[in-house]
Each structure stands twice: as C-alpha cells, then as structure tokens.
Amino acid sequence: MSRALLVLNTNVFKRSKPNFAHIRCSSTITGVSPRIFPTTGFTTIPASKKFEEERWAWYKPQSFYPVRIGDVLHSKYQVLYKLGYGTTATSWLCRDLHRDAYVCMKSMVCNHPSAKREVKAYKAIKKAEKTTKLYGVKRRDFIRRALDHFQLRISNRKYQFLIHEPLGMSLSDICKIEGGRVPIDFVKEVTFKLPLGLETIHEAEVIHADIKESNILFHMQDETMFKEAEEREFEHPSKRKITDETFGSKRGLVLCDFGEARTGKDEYVEHVQPAPYRAPEVFLYLPWTKAIDIGTWLHEHLFPPQGEDELTRDTNQLARMVALLGPPPEALLADSGPRALEFFNEDGSPKGDVPNDTLESLLASSLDSEHEDDDRKMTTEESEMFLAFIRRALTWDDVKRPSASELFADPWVLDSIVGKSSPSQS
Structure with missing residues (x-):
C-alpha cells in the first residue's frame, strides 16, 4: 500500500482521546514531549456508516489496530495525521519523540500474509546491505528502508508496525499531474535509479513482485508540508468515528511496499x-x-487493461505484447503447455485481436508536441536507444531479460546520466 503524502487524508478513523498506555517512562528517554491534541471540535461520523478501510468486504474491527491521533505507540511514536489506507495497512504521519523527527508509520492488518512477507524482506535487505557505490551514489539509497519494526498485542491478536522515512509523490502521481508526458531527462533518471534499487534487493535474495508506478515514491525537498498538516490537525481536527474499541536528490527515487515480496529462494511458481x-x-x-x-x-x-473479465484482459494483454514485442518463442509456449492454449492457438498465434500499434507508433504519439523547445522531445538517436532499452527490458524470455545491473548500464541510461563511458564500480 502506498499513497502520495501530497494528498493528505482529511479523515481519521477511531476515537480522538489520546492513549498514552504504550509509554513506558524511563530516565534514558530524551527528545520532545508528546502534544495534547484536541478531544472536541471535530465532526463525528455515525457508527453505522462504513468509512475508509471499513468498506472492504472482508473488514472486521479486529483487522486493523485502533490507531488514534495523539496516541504514542512503542514509547516513542506520536500519531499526528492519517495519510491513507489500503487493503493490507493504514499509513500515518508520526513524530519520533526521541529524535524530534517526522516518520511514516505503517500499521498492518492483523495476521495478513503480506505483513509477514514485508517484515521478512526488510530483514533480508538490512542484513545484506552494502555500501558499494556506483556512479557516486549508494544503491541502498533507492530502497525505502525500515527504520524500526515493532509489534503490539490485543488479546491474542498480534499487529505489526513498520517505521519509514516519510516520502512525497509517487511516480503515478507525477505522471497524472503531467498528463502522462514527463520530461525525457526525468524518464532517464527513473530508468537509471530504479535498477540500482533492484540490484540491491536482488542481491539480498528478495524479489519485489509488485513493482508499479504507485510503489515508486520520491523524497520531499523539505518538511514544510508535514508541519502544516500537523498544525491543521491541531487547529482544525479532522472528522472521525467514535467507537468503544480499545484496540537525497530533489527527485530522489525510492522503491517501496514489499508486501508481495518473496525472500530466500531463486525460483517460485506462485501466481x-x-x-x-x-x-x-x-x-x-x-x-x-x-x-x-x-x-x-x-x-x-x-x-492498459482491456476487457470485462480476467481471462479477456489477460488474452488482450498478451495479444498486445505480440504487437509491440513480436511473437513469443515457441519453446516458451511449449513449456507452458495447456495454459498457453488459453491465450494462443496451436500455431502460436494469439487468440486475442492483435492491435496495429507498434512501439515506434506509441513513442511518436507520446512525443507529439506543438512546442519546438519541448523538453519532452527526443532526437532520432535517443528514440532508437529508448526503443532498444524497452525491448531489452520486456523480452518474452526471462533468461534473456537483462539483470538490474545490466539494465542500468544500458546505453539509453548512460547517455544522459554518466556519459557514454562504460560503468565502473568503486
């Protein structure tokens, strides 16, 4: 689960009265004192109304830990603001009272498999962390690191929490703001830095398995927005439901959300x-x-998904892959056996309608602009390198697909990031 911090949630779930039950007083604790947030002055949501994560069909009150604004959890993290929610977690802006610093707290669904996978992945990444630099940057800087991990119990239920550095917009948010057309140098920066992060997790025997634009986030340039959000919550409390439960670079890229990650094996067969x-x-x-x-x-x-049901969407996507990448190798379909026949005929032709699009036509369409000095234009040479990069990254045969380290050494990336010289490690 991830959500851009620039779209801060104005709704908060659970009671407003701060709970300091998790504070264990100690003379060794230093830092700042927790703030006392308002207990009145907010809109109350009817108990019968389904709200945010409550709308999930499988939702039960016990699924989520009852985080409340003003709470201090694990003796040090005061909850300031709700950032968002998803199918497996809620996300909160907190203050680390020991360091007087903003952090993002991820509160995960009780006993959900994704919580166990994510914690396991972060432990593996931390254990395998290296300080090797490539092109003057640390590869680990492109992975969202877990600053802390703790558990809280209610009765026999165990809830997992992860603490992260708070981040800004996702790649998905940026693409939407830019109308789907971002500057070419920005595209090159993403295609350079993301493989650096991938190489780091792959060396730790972690496979992300859920990489998408919404799971690629960027650092904030400053903390002004977090401070403003905290003050808004203090001065104008957001609406909430009262229940009886007692429960680097200005565009630095960070790979997030390891809830679907698989750790410790070279090969898997899960869907x-x-x-x-x-x-x-x-x-x-x-x-x-x-x-x-x-x-x-x-x-x-x-x-883009096309079709009303999963089989139709999958059939159409594979047909579109044929249009853009060419037909799949015969050996690949043969190894798949009966499954391949759901999407392909016996002669290897796709059962779905193959569109007339090509990578060349899609690129030409996306670069079309009335402005001659548009930074979203490419030279002919750049276009050829970019298309070659895409074909390498998306090849049908995974054995021929480049590794992360090979991908960030691609001519398309090096042309703008480190020049045309060969990469070297230090």
Whole structure:
C-alpha cells in the first residue's frame, strides 16, 4: 500500500482521546514531549456508516489496530495525521519523540500474509546491505528502508508496525499531474535509479513482485508540508468515528511496499503480479525468478487493461505484447503447455485481436508536441536507444531479460546520466 503524502487524508478513523498506555517512562528517554491534541471540535461520523478501510468486504474491527491521533505507540511514536489506507495497512504521519523527527508509520492488518512477507524482506535487505557505490551514489539509497519494526498485542491478536522515512509523490502521481508526458531527462533518471534499487534487493535474495508506478515514491525537498498538516490537525481536527474499541536528490527515487515480496529462494511458481504488470512467465504459469521485476514499471502505459473479465484482459494483454514485442518463442509456449492454449492457438498465434500499434507508433504519439523547445522531445538517436532499452527490458524470455545491473548500464541510461563511458564500480 502506498499513497502520495501530497494528498493528505482529511479523515481519521477511531476515537480522538489520546492513549498514552504504550509509554513506558524511563530516565534514558530524551527528545520532545508528546502534544495534547484536541478531544472536541471535530465532526463525528455515525457508527453505522462504513468509512475508509471499513468498506472492504472482508473488514472486521479486529483487522486493523485502533490507531488514534495523539496516541504514542512503542514509547516513542506520536500519531499526528492519517495519510491513507489500503487493503493490507493504514499509513500515518508520526513524530519520533526521541529524535524530534517526522516518520511514516505503517500499521498492518492483523495476521495478513503480506505483513509477514514485508517484515521478512526488510530483514533480508538490512542484513545484506552494502555500501558499494556506483556512479557516486549508494544503491541502498533507492530502497525505502525500515527504520524500526515493532509489534503490539490485543488479546491474542498480534499487529505489526513498520517505521519509514516519510516520502512525497509517487511516480503515478507525477505522471497524472503531467498528463502522462514527463520530461525525457526525468524518464532517464527513473530508468537509471530504479535498477540500482533492484540490484540491491536482488542481491539480498528478495524479489519485489509488485513493482508499479504507485510503489515508486520520491523524497520531499523539505518538511514544510508535514508541519502544516500537523498544525491543521491541531487547529482544525479532522472528522472521525467514535467507537468503544480499545484496540537525497530533489527527485530522489525510492522503491517501496514489499508486501508481495518473496525472500530466500531463486525460483517460485506462485501466481503473482496484478495485470497489467504481470511478466509473461507468470501469465503462462511457468517458474519465475527475480527477472519478473525487470521492466514492469513500463507496463501501465504499454498494456492498459482491456476487457470485462480476467481471462479477456489477460488474452488482450498478451495479444498486445505480440504487437509491440513480436511473437513469443515457441519453446516458451511449449513449456507452458495447456495454459498457453488459453491465450494462443496451436500455431502460436494469439487468440486475442492483435492491435496495429507498434512501439515506434506509441513513442511518436507520446512525443507529439506543438512546442519546438519541448523538453519532452527526443532526437532520432535517443528514440532508437529508448526503443532498444524497452525491448531489452520486456523480452518474452526471462533468461534473456537483462539483470538490474545490466539494465542500468544500458546505453539509453548512460547517455544522459554518466556519459557514454562504460560503468565502473568503486
């Protein structure tokens, strides 16, 4: 789950009275004192009204820990503001009272598999962290790090919490703001930095398995927005439901959300990745590796979902992949067996309608502009390198798909980031 901090949530769930039950007084604790937030002056939501995460069909009050504004959890994190919610967690802006610093707290659904996967992934990444620099930057800087992890219990229920640095907009948010057309240098920066993060997690034997634009976030330039949000909540409390429950660079990129990550093995057979981000081998029920993380952030623009049901959408996406990337290798379909016949005829032709689009036509359409000095234009040479990059990253055969380290050494990336010289490690 991820949500841009620039779209701060004005609604908060649970009672308003601060709960300091989790504070254990100690003379060793230093820092700032918790603020006392208002207990009146907010709009009350009727108890019968479904609100935010309560709308999930599977929702039960016990699913989520009852986080409340003003609470101090784990003796140090005071809850300031609700940032968002998803199917597996809620997200909160907090203050680390020991360091007097803003942090993002992720409160995960009780006993959900994604919580266990995410905690396991972060432990593996931390254990394998290296300080090796490439092109003057640390690879680990492009992974959202877990600053802390703790558990809270209510009766026999155990709730997991992760503490992160608060971040800003996602790549998805930026693309929407820019109308789907971002500057070419920005595209190159993303395609350079994301593989740096991928190489870090892959060396830790972690496969993300859910890379998409909404899981790629960017650092904030300053904390002004967080301070303003805190003061707004203090002066104008957001509406809430009262219940009886007692429960670097200005565009620095960070890969987030490891709830679907798989850790510790080279190969898996589970069905992962939502369409349109699914790799060919996952579609075809073939064993998959860390190669499924390569290139999936390009899928949303190239393979928009089309169809009313899953089979139709999958059939159409594979047909579109044929249009843009050419037909799949015969060996790939043969290895898939009966599963491949759901999408392809016996002669290897797709059952879905193959559109007339090509990578060249899509690129030409996206670069079309009335402004001659538009920073979203490419030279012919840049266009050729970019298309070659896409074809490398999205190849049907995962064995031929480049690794993360090979991808960030691609000529398209190096042309603008480090020049045309070969990469070197230090």
